[in-house]
Amino acid sequence: MSKIEDIVDALENKISKVLHKQEVLKQTNAKLTERLEQHQQKLLEQQEEIASWNEKYETLKIANSMLGGDENKRDTKLKINALIRDIDHCISQLSE
Secondary structure, X not given: OHHHHHHHHHHHHXXXXXXXXXXXXXXXXXXXXXXXXXXXXXXXXXXXXXXXXXXXXXXXXXXXXHOXXXXXXXXXXXXXXXXXXXXXXXXXXXXX
């Protein structure tokens, strides 16, 4: 009978160890999930900041070319021509 008791005790110990490892892994998983969410939030904030800086950069390029800079004049002229076409189209629709 003692052999069965030894086997049961060994099984209980192994089960206890497995349950403990499972609990540790759950805690680790929870921490990693939290860190992942924090990093994803930080990434979104950085992407928004990059988009904002890109918009500011484009505005500065246009302003610079309007002030007489030789760089990006073509882009500015194209944008101005597009705006003029839009205005002409609006005027023609109002005239009808």
